[in-house]
Amino acid sequence: MKLLILPASLLYLAFTTASPLAKRDYPAVGACSGQCSGRLHDPSVVYRADTKTYYRFATNDGINTATAPRLSGPWTFQGPAMPDGSSIDLPGNHDLWAPDVFHLDNTYYLYYSVSQMGSMNSDIGVATSPTMDPGSWTDHGSIGIPKDSRYNKIDANLYFPSGASAPVLNFGSFWQNIFQVPMNNPPLTISSPTATHLAQNTTTRPAGLVSGSMEGAYQFQWNGYTYLFFSSGNCCNEPANATNPDQSLAPSGEEYHIMVCRSSSPSGGFVDQQGRDCLTANGGTMVLESHGDVYAPGGQGVMYDPNLGAPVVYYHYVRPSVSYAYDEFFFGWNRLSFAGGWPVVV
Numbered sequence: 001m002k003l004l005i006l007p008a009s010l011l012y013l014a015f016t017t018a019s020p021l022a023k024r025d026y027p028a029v030g031a032c033s034g035q036c037s038g039r040l041h042d043p044s045v046v047y048r049a050d051t052k053t054y055y056r057f058a059t060n061d062g063i064n065t066a067t068a069p070r071l072s073g074p075w076t077f078q079g080p081a082m083p084d085g086s087s088i089d090l091p092g093n094h095d096l097w098a099p100d101v102f103h104l105d106n107t108y109y110l111y112y113s114v115s116q117m118g119s120m121n122s123d124i125g126v127a128t129s130p131t132m133d134p135g136s137w138t139d140h141g142s143i144g145i146p147k148d149s150r151y152n153k154i155d156a157n158l159y160f161p162s163g164a165s166a167p168v169l170n171f172g173s174f175w176q177n178i179f180q181v182p183m184n185n186p187p188l189t190i191s192s193p194t195a196t197h198l199a200q201n202t203t204t205r206p207a208g209l210v211s212g213s214m215e216g217a218y219q220f221q222w223n224g225y226t227y228l229f230f231s232s233g234n235c236c237n238e239p240a241n242a243t244n245p246d247q248s249l250a251p252s253g254e255e256y257h258i259m260v261c262r263s264s265s266p267s268g269g270f271v272d273q274q275g276r277d278c279l280t281a282n283g284g285t286m287v288l289e290s291h292g293d294v295y296a297p298g299g300q301g302v303m304y305d306p307n308l309g310a311p312v313v314y315y316h317y318v319r320p321s322v323s324y325a326y327d328e329f330f331f332g333w334n335r336l337s338f339a340g341g342w343p344v345v346v
């Protein structure tokens with residue numbers, strides 16, 4: 001998650017040069033009751049089987065936690081997972097970003113990012129808990145990814161390919177986009193400093209926009225393939241107003257949209273539905289984009305929902321009829337069908 005401010009003068013450019021995207025008809029956002037809006041960027045949702053409870057974690061503060069009996073709610077805020085922030089000694093260590101929670105061998109692992117808007121002075125850390133309840137997390141600090149000018153160390157996602165002896169961790173935002181490092185088991189630290197480049201977008205963007213707009217990688221296994229979901233575009237722009245006349249929304253189509261690539265390997269060879277390589281040919285197939293009163297869906301994760309008996313994509317989005325304000329984002333989800341080998345919201 002990264003905020004990019006656009007000058008208002010770009011709006012003119014947007015409306016004169018943007019080509020309309022052929023949009024498919026998207027189904028309505030899944031039902032949500034209780035705390036379904038607020039400061040809930042980049043959600044991570046985990047189902048706790050023994051208490052039949054869904055836990056939802058979100059960017060900012062000490063990682064705000066909410067729980068619900070179903071994905072559709074009612075959601076109740078429970079407080080910050082890590083009220084004291086992270087032991088990582090970098091600016092932003094009390095405003096943690098982009099949580100990703102994973103259950104492994106009776107322990108929950110919470111990966112988080114320490115960064116600041118537009119900064120590459122970032123790091124990824126991990127905390128563990130037996131329950132996921134606020135206050136139960138033990139911070140272990142940095143997982144040890146080396147600094148490199150090709151990537152930004154934010155937006156972690158732990159992935160354990162079936163049959164593997166240890167998981168991998170996907171990360172990266174802008175610059176050269178999405179990378180992966182191998183993890184130890186238990187996954188508190190990397191097992192090698194060599195990062196594998198998984199995907200990037202070198203398409204020229206409208207003037208004023210930072211290129212390589214991929215972030216928020218999330219891998220999900222289905223029918224023998226590893227699907228690499230990611231957010232492409234700008235997450236959080238707000239229109240100009242009297243207090244901030246210089247800001248503007250991203251040109252149409254340049255705001256967050258959820259895309260996917262797939263491979264038979266978790267660590268390379270990702271292509272899109274047209275067969276375009278996602279590392280060398282700007283591949284990526286659209287999963288969900290702005291439609292109706294849903295704007296800039298992204299920060300997504302994918303899970304198998306035991307109540308629905310189906311895979312689900314969940315995400316944050318903006319409702320233009322309500323507000324574009326950063327603190328008024330909405331939690332959304334939709335069922336996914338992989339029937340044709342590629343995920344489609346249904």
Ligand SMILES: *[C@@H]1O[C@H](CO)[C@@H](O)[C@H](O)[C@H]1NC(C)=O
Pocket residue numbers: 238240241242243244247325
């Ligand atoms: C103007 O925009 C800023 C930043 O996007 C926002 O925080 C503020 O609430 C907005 N003000 C009004 C009056 O809408």
Ligand SMILES: *[C@@H]1O[C@H](CO)[C@@H](O)[C@H](O)[C@H]1NC(C)=O
Pocket residue numbers: 201202203204205206213214232233253254259282283284285
């Ligand atoms: C690549 O960037 C272009 C221009 O910003 C955007 O329209 C497209 O959706 C992006 N594709 C991917 C795979 O990120």
